[in-house]
Amino acid sequence: MENDKKEPAAENPYKLLDLKLTPVKTWAAGIPAVMAAFGDLIEEKTLLRGTKALFKMNQAGGFDCPSCAWPDPDDERSPLGEYCENGAKALAEEATTKRVTADFFKENSVYDLAKLDDFTIGKMGRLTEPVYLPPGASHYQPISWDDAFSKIASHLNALEVPDEAAFYTSGRTSNEASFLYQLFAKEYGTNNMPDCSNMCHETSGTALRPTIGIGKGTVKLEDFYDTDVVVIVGQNPGTNAPRMMSALEKCKKNGGKIIAINPLPEAGLMGFRNPQEVSGVLGNGGKLADLYLPVKINGDMALLKAIELILLEFERKSPGAVFDHDFIAEKTVGYDAFIGQFESYNLEHLAKESGVSAALIYNAAQMLAFKKRIIICWGMGITQQPNGVDMIKEMLNILLLKGSIGKPGAGVCPVRGHSNVQGNRTMMIDEKPTDAQLDRLRDFYGFNPPRKHGYDVVRAIKAMHEGKVKVLFCMGGNFLSATPDTTYTANALRKLNLTVSVSTKLNRSHLVHGKESIILPTLSRSDIDMVNGVHQFITTENSMGVVQSSKGMLKPVSDKLINETQIVCRMAMATLGDKSVVDWKRYANNYDAVRDDIEKCIPGFENYNERVRRKEGFYLPNLARDGKFITKDFGDKAPFTLTGLPENNLDDGEYMMATTRTHDQFNTTIYGLDDRYRGIKNERRVVFMNQNDIDRAGFKAGDKVDLFNYDDGVERIAPLFIIVPYQIPEKNTVTYFPETNVLVGINNVVKESNMPASKYVKIRIKKHDPRIYERIKK
Known part of the structure; x- marks a missing residue:
C-alpha cells in the first residue's frame, strides 16, 4: 500500500x-566498483560524455567531485582516475542526457510525482528551466528568471521582520556562492542560515573549537601515509569516503596499524581491493583493520574510557613511556583531575557497557600504548549520538595523553560528508557568526550585520511550525528527506508562504512545499560555466583545509541554467534594490571579483586569486596542526575534559x-x-x-x-x-x-x-x- x-x-x-x-x-572496491561506476553512466545514457568527464574529475585543472570531501593528493594524481564508485555515480547524474522540462511538469502533477519512490524521482534527469507552483495549483508551470526573482523579492519584502525568512545551504555550494549567500542574508537582516553541517558535523566543530581552538581536523593526507596507528570510529570508508581506503592502504604498506570501532563489521573497514593495482584486480587485495571492536550503539564512551584506564595501568608500570609528560605540561591543563576520575572506573563494567570484551579492549590499548603517531578519525556514527560532543572530547583526551596532535602522522580527522560543507562554514554559512566575523563585514561593506544568532536546522523546523518562519530558501539539498521527524517537518513546510529550491535534479522537497513553490535549476560542478564569454571556475575546501579550483567541462543540458553565484546576486538585486551597499552586479559578472573581496573579509585567503590558480591550491591556516592551541577559556593550552558515562537503558x-x-x-x-x-x-x-x-x-x-x-x-x-x-x-x-x-x-x-x-x-x-x-x- x-x-x-x-x-x-x-x-x-x-x-x-x-x-x-x-x-x-x-572487502570493498575492486572490479565490482568499476563495473558499477560505468554501469551508471550507461543507465544515464551518457557513457562517452560521462567517461570524458570522469578523467577530469579531481584532477588539476578539472572539476571537484560533487560527492564527498576527501582530499586529493598534493603531488601526483592517478592518470587512471582520482574518483571512486560513488563519485562516478554522482557524475553520471550530472552528465545525464535525461531532462526534466516544462512539458514534464505539465504532464505530471505534484501529487502523482510524490507517489513515486525517491530513487525514481531522482532518476528523472536534469532540471532545465525555472518553474513555479501557484497557490492551490496541482502542477508546476514555467516562469522566467526575472519573474521568479521578482516573486521571491515580493515575499521577502512583505515579511514583518527579516527573521521570518530562513536560508538553507547544502554542502555542494561553492566558496564564492556561499560567501555571497551569507552576505545577502546578513544585508537582508537575518542570521537564519541552517545548513547541512547542522545534521552531520556540527558536533565535531562544537567539540573541537573549545579544546584545540579550531573546528576542523588537524591532519593532512600525507599524515596517513606515515603514521603508527589510525583509529576509525563510527565511520564506514568503503561507502562514505571510498578514496580514503587508498590512504589506509598506503598506511598499511608503510607499517601502520588500523583499529576499527563500529557496531557493524563494514566491508570498507575489513579489506580493500584497489582497482588501480594488479593485486586488486587479480588478487585478494589487502586487509585493512588489524583489530575490529564491535561496539554497541553509544557504547563508544565506555570503550574510550576503558582504553584510557588500561593506558594508565601501562603508564604506571612504565612511567614516561606511555604518556608524553613534556607535552602534557607544556600544552595542556586539567591533567590531574582527568587522571583522578579513573579511581572510580572498573574495566569489567566499562567493557560490559561498551559491548566489547575486555580482551579486545586490552589489545587496542596495547596497540596505542607505546606509539606516538596516532590519528583518530570519526564520522556520523559519533556525531549523531546524543553525547557526541563529549565522545569527541574523550578521543581528544587520548591524543593529549599521548602528545599525538600537532605533529606529523598524528591528530584528529573528522571525515566530512558533502564536498564543500567545510568551505561553506569557512565562508560564514553559520547561524552563529562571531563578532569578529561580523566586524570585518561591517568594516569592509559599510552596513551593520545582525548580531542575534539565527536558527539552525532543528530550530528552523520548529519556527516554521510556530509561524515564526514563513519563507524558506534552499541553496541545494533535499531539506525534507535530510531532516528528522519527517511528518513533523513536512507539516512545518506546508505552513510556509513560499519555498524556493536551487537544484540540479528533482527531489521530494520540491513535492512537499509551502503555499507557493519555486524551483530554480542551476549548473552542476561538471558543467561549463560561461559568464560574459569567460569560462569561470569556482573554488572549494576539502576535509583537510585545502582550497582548490574547480572548472566544469561539459556542455550544460539547457541554455536556461544559471550558476548559483548569479542566482544569489539577482535575488539580492531584486530584493534589496537601491538600499544595498554591495555591488552585486560586479560579483555576478566575474568570480575573481568575489574572491578579491573574500580575501579582505576572511583570514587565510590572502592573494586568493593568485594562490588558488596553482595546481595544488593552498592550505588554510591551522594553528592546531602546528601544535598551537589558542582557546577562548584556556589561552594557549588544550584542556583535558571530564565526561560522564551515558545510561543506555x-x-x-x-x-x-x-x-x-x-x-x-x-x-x-x-x-x-x-x-x-x-x-x-x-x-x-x-x-x-x-x-x-x-x-x-x-x-x-x-x-x-x-x-x-x-x-x-x-x-x-x-x-x-x-x-x-x-x-x-x-x-x-x-x-x-x-x-x-x-x-x-x-x-x-x-x-x-x-x-x-x-x-x-x-x-x-x-x-x-x-x-x-x-x-x-x-
Whole structure:
C-alpha cells in the first residue's frame, strides 16, 4: 500500500520490492566498483560524455567531485582516475542526457510525482528551466528568471521582520556562492542560515573549537601515509569516503596499524581491493583493520574510557613511556583531575557497557600504548549520538595523553560528508557568526550585520511550525528527506508562504512545499560555466583545509541554467534594490571579483586569486596542526575534559536503532536499490537485527514488521520493513535513511550541537499489521 493521503506524500511509498540476499562482503572496491561506476553512466545514457568527464574529475585543472570531501593528493594524481564508485555515480547524474522540462511538469502533477519512490524521482534527469507552483495549483508551470526573482523579492519584502525568512545551504555550494549567500542574508537582516553541517558535523566543530581552538581536523593526507596507528570510529570508508581506503592502504604498506570501532563489521573497514593495482584486480587485495571492536550503539564512551584506564595501568608500570609528560605540561591543563576520575572506573563494567570484551579492549590499548603517531578519525556514527560532543572530547583526551596532535602522522580527522560543507562554514554559512566575523563585514561593506544568532536546522523546523518562519530558501539539498521527524517537518513546510529550491535534479522537497513553490535549476560542478564569454571556475575546501579550483567541462543540458553565484546576486538585486551597499552586479559578472573581496573579509585567503590558480591550491591556516592551541577559556593550552558515562537503558521490547545509508546512496540521493557490501539486493525497507534478538522476540528472518518510536509521547510509525539477520550487537538495529527519519523525534538531539541524534533512536518492533496505514493517516 502506498502513502495514500490528500497532500503529496512526504516519504517513500510503503511498499516492498523483491528482496534478494547475497553474501556479505569482507572487502570493498575492486572490479565490482568499476563495473558499477560505468554501469551508471550507461543507465544515464551518457557513457562517452560521462567517461570524458570522469578523467577530469579531481584532477588539476578539472572539476571537484560533487560527492564527498576527501582530499586529493598534493603531488601526483592517478592518470587512471582520482574518483571512486560513488563519485562516478554522482557524475553520471550530472552528465545525464535525461531532462526534466516544462512539458514534464505539465504532464505530471505534484501529487502523482510524490507517489513515486525517491530513487525514481531522482532518476528523472536534469532540471532545465525555472518553474513555479501557484497557490492551490496541482502542477508546476514555467516562469522566467526575472519573474521568479521578482516573486521571491515580493515575499521577502512583505515579511514583518527579516527573521521570518530562513536560508538553507547544502554542502555542494561553492566558496564564492556561499560567501555571497551569507552576505545577502546578513544585508537582508537575518542570521537564519541552517545548513547541512547542522545534521552531520556540527558536533565535531562544537567539540573541537573549545579544546584545540579550531573546528576542523588537524591532519593532512600525507599524515596517513606515515603514521603508527589510525583509529576509525563510527565511520564506514568503503561507502562514505571510498578514496580514503587508498590512504589506509598506503598506511598499511608503510607499517601502520588500523583499529576499527563500529557496531557493524563494514566491508570498507575489513579489506580493500584497489582497482588501480594488479593485486586488486587479480588478487585478494589487502586487509585493512588489524583489530575490529564491535561496539554497541553509544557504547563508544565506555570503550574510550576503558582504553584510557588500561593506558594508565601501562603508564604506571612504565612511567614516561606511555604518556608524553613534556607535552602534557607544556600544552595542556586539567591533567590531574582527568587522571583522578579513573579511581572510580572498573574495566569489567566499562567493557560490559561498551559491548566489547575486555580482551579486545586490552589489545587496542596495547596497540596505542607505546606509539606516538596516532590519528583518530570519526564520522556520523559519533556525531549523531546524543553525547557526541563529549565522545569527541574523550578521543581528544587520548591524543593529549599521548602528545599525538600537532605533529606529523598524528591528530584528529573528522571525515566530512558533502564536498564543500567545510568551505561553506569557512565562508560564514553559520547561524552563529562571531563578532569578529561580523566586524570585518561591517568594516569592509559599510552596513551593520545582525548580531542575534539565527536558527539552525532543528530550530528552523520548529519556527516554521510556530509561524515564526514563513519563507524558506534552499541553496541545494533535499531539506525534507535530510531532516528528522519527517511528518513533523513536512507539516512545518506546508505552513510556509513560499519555498524556493536551487537544484540540479528533482527531489521530494520540491513535492512537499509551502503555499507557493519555486524551483530554480542551476549548473552542476561538471558543467561549463560561461559568464560574459569567460569560462569561470569556482573554488572549494576539502576535509583537510585545502582550497582548490574547480572548472566544469561539459556542455550544460539547457541554455536556461544559471550558476548559483548569479542566482544569489539577482535575488539580492531584486530584493534589496537601491538600499544595498554591495555591488552585486560586479560579483555576478566575474568570480575573481568575489574572491578579491573574500580575501579582505576572511583570514587565510590572502592573494586568493593568485594562490588558488596553482595546481595544488593552498592550505588554510591551522594553528592546531602546528601544535598551537589558542582557546577562548584556556589561552594557549588544550584542556583535558571530564565526561560522564551515558545510561543506555532499554525497556523490555525496546531496541536501539541507528540510521545509515546504503552503498548505492550518497546522503539523500539514491543511486540504486542495492547495498551489495551488506548483501542486500533490490530493497531498502529492511531492519538489521541480531539473530538472538530475532529468536527472543518470536520473529524469523524475512518477517514483515512495523517500527515505532514514542519520544515525547508521540507515536511515530515506519511501516512495512523486512527483518534481516546481521552481525550486530544484541538489542541494536540498523535501518536506512530517509525511510526511517520519521522515527527520529525532533527533540532527540545531540547535547550542545543540537544536531539530530539519528544514530540513537529507541524503537519497538511489531509484526506488520495492514491496518497500520489507517493509524498513519490519522
